[in-house]
Amino acid sequence: xxxxxxxxxxxxxxxxxxxxxxxxxxxxxxxxxxxxxxxxxxxxxxxxxxxxxxxxxxxxxxxxxxxxxxxxxxxxxxxxxxxxxxxxxxxxxxxxxxxxxxxxxxxxxxxxx
Amino acid sequence: xxxxxxxxxxxxxxxxxxxxxxxxxxxxxxxxxxxxxxxxxxxxxxxxxxxxxxxxxxxxxxxxxxxxxxxxxxxxxxxxxxxxxxxxxxxxxxxxxxxxxxxxxxxxxxxxx
Numbered sequence: 093x094x095x096x097x098x099x100x101x102x103x104x105x106x107x108x109x110x111x112x113x114x115x116x117x118x119x120x121x122x123x124x125x126x127x128x129x130x131x132x133x134x135x136x137x138x139x140x141x142x143x144x145x146x147x148x149x150x151x152x153x154x155x156x157x158x159x160x161x162x163x164x165x166x167x168x169x170x171x172x173x174x175x176x177x178x179x180x181x182x183x184x185x186x187x188x189x190x191x192x193x194x195x196x197x198x199x200x201x202x203x204x205x
Numbered sequence: 206x207x208x209x210x211x212x213x214x215x216x217x218x219x220x221x222x223x224x225x226x227x228x229x230x231x232x233x234x235x236x237x238x239x240x241x242x243x244x245x246x247x248x249x250x251x252x253x254x255x256x257x258x259x260x261x262x263x264x265x266x267x268x269x270x271x272x273x274x275x276x277x278x279x280x281x282x283x284x285x286x287x288x289x290x291x292x293x294x295x296x297x298x299x300x301x302x303x304x305x306x307x308x309x310x311x312x313x314x315x316x317x318x
Contacts, residue, residue, distance in 0.1 A: 134308030
């Protein structure tokens with residue numbers, strides 16, 4: 093596709109379940125970013141990949157959060173043992189290179205019951 | 206730690222009015238500053254990007270200015286239209302801080318007929 097694609101668009105899970113969120117970046121984009129956006133707030137950085145290498149994971153809030161991009165294209169953000177405070181919109185962005193403008197997907201809205 | 210603040214948090218104006226949105230940041234060592242638009246349930250659309258060496262950027266009815274020394278940016282929207290209703294976010298990329306963006310909390314704009 094022409095833009096960044098995220099799936100699922102909505103995810104409801106019970107507290108304690110594991111979830112996996114997928115991001116398909118724009119074809120050929122080297123850099124990929126994950127952000128978390130709580131209701132009424134701006135997005136907050138989680139992690140950054142350059143190709144398959146995870147160069148910055150300083151924003152991951154706990155060791156329950158894990159991201160991967162094994163082939164340098166599609167990325168998955170996994171949250172283990174979900175908690176209610178994990179409820180948010182998770183945005184993925186890609187850019188041709190790290191210093192180029194980031195293009196965002198529509199996000200996955202995660203609700204933890 | 207870079208902090209980004211946006212004022213006002215919400216704004217309602219009649220159609221046709223010119224308006225200014227404000228963004229301030231605490232660390233002036235920025236690489237660039239970007240203004241985004243976010244519609245409900247959607248991702249972010251980039252409006253304007255200002256490099257640290259630039260003072261302003263223009264696109265159609267939008268003009269963004271940057272004053273690094275005072276840690277401020279403004280987004281000027283001329284002749285506002287109902288279609289401009291959205292949340293506007295500013296984000297900075299810090300020099301030497303990797304490629305992550307630090308966002309403000311946004312200004313929710315409503316342009317009324």
